[in-house]
Amino acid sequence: MNDAIVLEHVSKSFRRMMVSGRTTFKDAILKGQIFQMGRSAGYVEALKDISFSVSEAMVLGVIGPNGAGKSTLLRILAGIYRPTSGQVKTRGRVSALLSLGLGFHPEFSGRENILISGLAMGLTRKHIADISEDIIRFAELEEFIDAPMRTYSSGMYMRLAFSVAVNINPDILLVDEVLAVGDASFAQKSRARMEEFKSRGKTIVLATHDLATVENWCQQAIFLHGGQMYALGKPKEVVARYREIALAGKSP
Amino acid sequence: MASFIHLLKTIEQHRWLVFELAKREVKLRYRGTWLGFFWSLLNPLIMTVVYTLVFVFFLRVSIPYYSVFLFCALLPWNWFNEAVVSGTDCFTGRANFVRDAIFPSGILPVVSIGASMMNYVFSLPILLIALLTFRVPFGWSLLTLPLVIAVQFLFTTGIVFFLGTFNVFFRDLRYIVQNLLMALFFLTPIMYDLNTIPARFHFLLKLNPMEHIINDYRCIFYYNNWPDWPDTGIVLAISLALIILASWAFENYRESLAEYL
Numbered sequence: 001m002n003d004a005i006v007l008e009h010v011s012k013s014f015r016r017m018m019v020s021g022r023t024t025f026k027d028a029i030l031k032g033q034i035f036q037m038g039r040s041a042g043y044v045e046a047l048k049d050i051s052f053s054v055s056e057a058m059v060l061g062v063i064g065p066n067g068a069g070k071s072t073l074l075r076i077l078a079g080i081y082r083p084t085s086g087q088v089k090t091r092g093r094v095s096a097l098l099s100l101g102l103g104f105h106p107e108f109s110g111r112e113n114i115l116i117s118g119l120a121m122g123l124t125r126k127h128i129a130d131i132s133e134d135i136i137r138f139a140e141l142e143e144f145i146d147a148p149m150r151t152y153s154s155g156m157y158m159r160l161a162f163s164v165a166v167n168i169n170p171d172i173l174l175v176d177e178v179l180a181v182g183d184a185s186f187a188q189k190s191r192a193r194m195e196e197f198k199s200r201g202k203t204i205v206l207a208t209h210d211l212a213t214v215e216n217w218c219q220q221a222i223f224l225h226g227g228q229m230y231a232l233g234k235p236k237e238v239v240a241r242y243r244e245i246a247l248a249g250k251s252p
Numbered sequence: 253m254a255s256f257i258h259l260l261k262t263i264e265q266h267r268w269l270v271f272e273l274a275k276r277e278v279k280l281r282y283r284g285t286w287l288g289f290f291w292s293l294l295n296p297l298i299m300t301v302v303y304t305l306v307f308v309f310f311l312r313v314s315i316p317y318y319s320v321f322l323f324c325a326l327l328p329w330n331w332f333n334e335a336v337v338s339g340t341d342c343f344t345g346r347a348n349f350v351r352d353a354i355f356p357s358g359i360l361p362v363v364s365i366g367a368s369m370m371n372y373v374f375s376l377p378i379l380l381i382a383l384l385t386f387r388v389p390f391g392w393s394l395l396t397l398p399l400v401i402a403v404q405f406l407f408t409t410g411i412v413f414f415l416g417t418f419n420v421f422f423r424d425l426r427y428i429v430q431n432l433l434m435a436l437f438f439l440t441p442i443m444y445d446l447n448t449i450p451a452r453f454h455f456l457l458k459l460n461p462m463e464h465i466i467n468d469y470r471c472i473f474y475y476n477n478w479p480d481w482p483d484t485g486i487v488l489a490i491s492l493a494l495i496i497l498a499s500w501a502f503e504n505y506r507e508s509l510a511e512y513l
Contacts, residue, residue: 014511075510078354082507096354103353107280116276119269120355 002091004172004203005054005077010086012047012072012227046072048227049086054203054220056091056171059194061214061235062207064224065246070207073224074098074174077205092171095121097161106150110141110160113149117164131167138193139163140186159186166193172203211239255503256496262358270359274366281367292371293378296326303443315445317474320388324379324473325442325466331372332408332462333433339364339412340419340426347513357509358502361412365405372401379473389476396479400468403488407461410494417502420512440466461487 047069054060062070075081076088078096103120104113114135118128136145139159149157165173173194194204208214214221214235221238223231223246231241263270282288300323307313307322315321338345342360349355383390419425440462446454457463464487468479 080351080354080507080510094354098352103349103355105276105348107283108276112276115272116269117353119266119272120349120353122265125268 002056003053003089004056004058004091005060005205006087006089007053008051008087010047010050010076010083010088011045012069012076012081013043013045013084015043046227047076047083047224050224050229051086052222052229052232054205056203057198057201058220059198059204059206059218061218061221061238062205062224063209063211063214063221063239063242067226068224069227070224071098071176072227074176074205074207077172077174090172093121093168094172094174095165095168095170096174096176097165098174098176104149104157104161107148109148110136110139110145110152113160114164118168121168121170123168131169135160135163135167138167138189155183155186162190166190166197170202172205173197174205176207177209211242215239253496256499258503259358259499262356263362266356266359269356270362270366273359273363274370277363277367278370289374293375296323296330296375297378299326307443313444317386317388320379320382320386321445321470321474322443323382324469327372327375327379328404328466328469329437329440329442329462331368332404332465333437334368334371335365335408336411336415336429336433337426338368339408340415340429342412342416343420343509343513344423344426351510351513357506361409361416364416365408365412369401369405383473388474390473391476393472393476393478397469397472400465400472400479400484403468403484403491404465406495407465407487407491410491410498413495413498413502417498417505417509420505420509436460436462442466461490 050073062073064070072081074096075098076083077090078094078098079088079090080096080098103117105116108116111132114132115125115128118131119125136142139156139162141156141160144152144156149160152160165175175194197204206213206218218235220233221231221235222229223238223242225246230245231238278289282291285291287294300319303322303326304319307315308318339361342364343350343357346357346360349360350357382388415425415429439457440460441449441457446457446463446467449457464480464483468484471477471479
């Protein structure tokens with residue numbers, strides 16, 4: 001079986017930022033770092049030496065407490081962050097649902113944003129025209145699709161984001177904590193769509209706090225804690241380890 | 253050089269995305285206004301009227317067809333000004349694209365410049381009407397306009413890639429840029445003729461690439477002459493060098509952009 005995703009010794013550190021977010025001129029003068037473009041001395045290691053691979057047609061669950069590095073991991077898989085060290089390989093088109101914003105422009109209509117996202121993903125205009133009705137129907141936004149997205153509710157936003165991400169037919173889908181969004185019927189629908197996805201040999205990486213989903217639905221799971229990978233393997237075992245370590249409040 | 257080629261490929265691959273985003277940026281600018289796009293004609297028109305009043309009637313400048321003299325230089329300057337101001341903000345103003353989505357952020361500077369270029373191109377008919385009304389002679393050199401536009405586009409691209417990238421890390425840049433542009437507006441012969449200032453200062457003004465670009469526009473629309481090819485060639489070379497340097501800087505900082513936004 002082919003590997004869809006391979007990570008080898010991936011680490012990611014961030015520069016620690018001040019409350020003000022950036023170095024001001026005064027700080028730069030005082031600390032003599034005017035030419036360092038706001039680089040500060042401190043670093044936070046968000047991911048430490050992570051290695052794993054995911055085969056095609058697998059669903060990988062990523063669990064861990066807040067700040068464990070789940071979102072950083074997904075952004076590295078999406079190519080938005082470059083790892084500080086290590087190698088990442090992904091095969092095929094990657095689609096990502098990383099946060100509510102999802103690169104939508106609030107002033108553009110839903111339809112315009114479908115076009116922009118599609119083009120950004122490398123689809124042709126014709127291809128986007130062909131699938132946009134499906135996207136709109138799946139998102140149940142027929143009525144509002146030509147209104148600017150700033151008028152959308154967060155549920156509508158997320159439905160469109162999800163619908164774009166799954167309908168552009170990616171080979172790898174990265175999902176960060178969004179299955180809970182939308183009402184029960186939409187959640188069920190998106191679950192069904194991801195199920196169909198899986199059966200067509202697509203790879204899904206799901207970062208979530210919903211342990212039941214991971215146990216019932218993923219074939220593989222990893223448990224991140226403080227940027228380190230504590231467990232990798234069968235979801236039941238990984239979840240058990242997570243309960244044992246993170247939920248019990250013990251330091252491992 | 254490798255990063256330059258990579259950037260070129262990204263832009264080529266996503267040319268439709270550039271076009272669609274630029275088109276929408278133009279539309280967005282005047283959304284909700286009554287006159288809409290006519291504001292981009294009205295702004296330079298009003299400015300020209302005011303300057304003509306001050307220079308021709310108050311200060312008695314003896315440049316013939318002063319309004320055309322000014323207007324043909326003011327329009328491309330406005331494009332430059334707008335492109336640099338909006339381009340400095342091209343990453344900081346689109347944080348959600350860079351940070352939350354798989355998005356080719358390298359195209360954003362080109363989108364800013366393209367959007368403001370559309371404004372320029374749309375205002376050209378007014379300039380032609382002015383040429384006809386004031387009976388300013390013009391000729392075949394008009395056909396070289398696309399070349400001059402292309403040179404300005406490339407020069408602006410080089411500048412904006414630098415400014416846009418570094419503005420993410422050093423946000424004072426946009427305020428510095430606004431002030432510099434204001435100074436540069438007066439230091440570029442737009443309202444006045446280069447020959448009205450003492451000759452010993454000419455070389456200083458000629459260090460500014462925009463001086464040569466503006467001069468080309470003036471050759472085409474005002475002097476009924478061919479652009480100054482040697483000077484234009486130098487500006488083109490400088491622009492290409494700038495773009496290559498800037499694309500190297502951008503590629504180096506590209507992944508850090510997402511972290512800082």
